[in-house]
Amino acid sequence: MIVLLGVLLVIVGFATRRNPLLVVGVSGVATGLLGDLSPREVLAAFGNGFASSRGVTIFAITLPVIGLLERNGLQEQARTLIARFGKLTTGRFLVLYLGLRQITAAVGLVSLGGPAQTVRPLVVPMAEGAAERSHGPLPEKTREKIRSHSAGADNVGLFFGEDCFLAVGSILLITGFVNTTYHQHIEPLHVALWAIPTAVFAFLIHGARLLRLDRTLARDFAAAPAGAGAVPAMASAVDSAAEEKLK
């Protein structure tokens, strides 16, 4: 029972908004020691965990090229391009991206999208560009909302697309777990098939919410006078957010 204190530490830490790295570090050490690991074993657990999970950090390799392109006007051009499509509102554009992300993930192409590869350099400038065209300069609250929904469309599309693909990790985990633990035989294809209904609902539900976002944005603009607290570009927004964190 006592090892659950480590879980409690994580919940309390996140709830009180401590630095997440510290929360995780402290909880890891505490849980390991409460779970009867020696200090040496705790250190080894941290080392082994770091080594085997390097894959989640590999997106950093794309940052130099994205940085180079942003320096040369990638986001500005993305805004210009989207301005040519008159009927493409923010919500409709994000629905389009959601659908593309689901379909490509469903055929196994999970690394086509992602926050570093597509959301920051392309999706956000286009979604913001569409809103700017119909409403003018964006208030900061609206900009945050559009960026949050761009990240959300990427996640929802990925999660509820990839499970329809039978060679993906989660399907193999399901069949592998059952086949070794219970000595049964479950076909990956059969499991993947049952992911399709939820994938359809995910598109309908999240798509409807994205279309409603257009109305929310229009209302925000009606409430806040255009240009109030406008932040011109992503780079400056990143800077101010980072400064905020340093305080």
Place this chain on the structure above:
Amino acid sequence: MIKVEWFFWLVGAVFLVMAAQMLVDRSNPKRFGSAAFWGLLGAGFIYSTRVVEKTSPAEPLGVAVLVMVCLAGFGFTGKGTVPTTSREQRVAIASRLGSRIFIPALTIPVVAMVCAVFVKKWHIGTEPVLQKGSETILGLGVGAIVALVVGMLVVREKRISVPVHEGRSMLEAMGWALLLPQLLATLGSIFQVSGVGKQVGVITSKVLPDGKIYVAVIVYCLGMFLFTMIMGNAFAAFPVMTAAIGWPVLVVEGGGDPAVVLALGMLAGFCGTLCTPMAANFNIVPAALLGLKDQYGPIKAQLPTAGALLVVNIGIMSAFAF
């Protein structure tokens, strides 16, 4: 054969080069702490190869990880001001280059796709060209390198230091968030070896009422949802909840179709992933990368969808599994 470890060395080397740049960047008030943090991260990437191969002990790496946690957690890292182009210059360059600027950006996904679909099947003799099981990671890595070359040609940039500086500026802006997903994955494995999962399984099987199959469906799905939120990962929650309820109660006792029960149980877990800061690479990292003031912005955007889909999953499982 192209090994995935080579790419981890490359990523490690990039972090080390950026750490060296930070060390001499006098515009960063905390340049020593920053350089130490990113330098340790880069060295850790390279040293990890020996840990994975079990030729070196994991303990020194564990010490390095905890030092990184302290450096970032107690505020010893900061950021400098990397000289870059102004907004006016960017608009001017964009109007000159036009849509050619998209070519390098689209190179990353196209190369990743080609690697995952075609190069995956290539062999030299009997050896596959790309290490088996790592094709997507390698595809992303190859895509990034090809895109960098294409990008430098398109924007006519000759100095390799320029993209490295720009990338470093993005790294500094993201700060500790970059390390969080890896650390959370580590925490998950510590939870596992410490028996946290077993305890949760014991508790859930105690509170579960007997013989009420639809209550058990709700408990299984809600359990996947909540446990995924705590662990930040549906894969970690799945074995626990399935061993506790999914298999013994829903499949064996209730006679449910295992494919339906397990597929939807996992998807209920994914709903939890959308709602938790513990799934840092999906929720906290994008917030940092997009410069959001509210680090929970993406989670808030996803919450209603996650809640609705949890109900949908419970409904589909109830309707079709039995």
